[in-house]
Amino acid sequence: MKSHEAVEAESTVGADTATTSDAVASARGDQGAPPADDRSTGYRPGIVTSAFILVMGVIGLACAWIITVEKIDLLEDPSYKPSCSINPIISCGSVMQSWQAEVFGFPNPLLGLIGFTVVIVTGVLALSRVDLPLWYWIGLFVGLLAGMAFVFFLIYSALYRINALCPYCIVVWIMTAALLVTVLNVIAKKVDSPRLRTFASWMWTVLALFYVAVFLMIMEHFWYYWKTLI
Template structure:
């Protein structure tokens, strides 16, 4: 009974809910999600734009040192010059420019009250899944193959993880009434605790970074 009550308080779509009521709940949540997508899309687009400019200058100016090349670890130049920076045959920031622009457009539509069809949400889910997988591949490459971090890239990592969590929580909530009753409270808890999920996720990545570059940090700070 407690789990059922908690789930309803979180506004999850449950068996027996009237379709109209469910639609109203989702519409309100989608507007709030839209505001989050606007913020995340803007931050991601800004980081991608700066990365694109830095990459262009690095390619056209032989002696150019990127603004985010601060020390041997925080070194955009090392990351941008690696094969992983052009994994599809063109600079990765171009993917960010396209992807985050799309996120901004979706965020603006949701904030304005647009009701997007289920196939669109499925496509957006595939997009954020692909994005978060790609980001973690880049994290692994930065830590264990390139041996350097790009601060602007880290901003992109954070934004993509937050977007993935928000979109996934929304989509699971939308189909919660089709899921087994035992799973519905988990979906509701995920929706309520998105900030905690993202925080723990990012702390895990921060721990990997700390361990990987511990010798440098301890020498520099010590």
Template sequence: MRATAWVLAAGGVVGLLAAFVLTVEKIALLRDTDYVPTCSLNPVLSCGSIMRTPQAEVFGFPNPLLGIAGFAVVTTVGVVLLAGVSLPGWFWLGLQAGTTLGVLFTHWLMVQSLYEIGALCPYCMVVWAVMIPVFWYTTLHNLQQRRLPLPAGAVALLSRYHGVVVTVWYLVVALLVLEAFWTYWMTLL
């Protein structure tokens, strides 16, 4: 439980900062169409090209606003847990729903970035990196508390190797990024 609390608190703060910076950059871009965001570093690491796509405003407003709201909640939950407060099961299931939607949306945006837009946003990648453990440790906690159905043996195995799951997930994402931009990476050698 303590690990989950720290993951939520730290992940929430990092995600909140990334979402805040993305929002500031988006506002600057809306004010001045010639503005070059600080995260536009080269043809591949280019927030500006991503911020100009329809995927950057899926619900009719900039996506980072969802991050500001969501990561503020995640941060608060983490801090409350670190303070020793016990939250009811219904709350944990609500957090599970939120983190599941967040990780699915983030991964959809990841696929769009890699295979449709053809660019990477460093701040967005921070959000990708944060959503994985936030989702995973919320899920693991709910599994351990029997709020989600999975055989006890599987839960014990996942609990024992919880860090391996996150590590493999990160490796898969890194391989996808490497594969999607292989031609560009090869020009850097």
């Protein structure tokens, strides 16, 4: 028969082994379980969406760069005529010389240089199959939402205050709106919310209506000039 000391030793070893096993199992469970606040499905934009984001970023950055260079040339020489000043309506010079072109105390296109650079980086990372976290896409969406609010201000200013259009600015408006809807759809798929996905899919229709509305506003407001070209 085993002595009393031997029985106690075996009991102690068994208890230690059980405790160690529980700790290992707990650690494995903690590592395998996703964070409680992570609602992301792990969705990553496909090649088409990623390339779309990249291309829109490149186009937007190119336009912002051209406007910036033209603005610098105009500051250096007030008599300089920007390349996109074609007629009394399509006149970048008139837009650049307005106070709306420097709302924050510096040329507006500088914001575009920063913003579209972020978009390009996002497109490159997405094409590289980097799994960007949900918070990143939400942050990008918030930035684009602020940019879109600024676009509405610029559209109103161009049509009803400056009475002139900048072609490069219009391209930036188009890119900003399209990026906003694209990123919203990425977020909807990443969160995997049926209601959000439905809402995001309908935003493509809203985007098309926005483009049509801006086109009609431009045609109507400047019709007195367009009809002279017919």
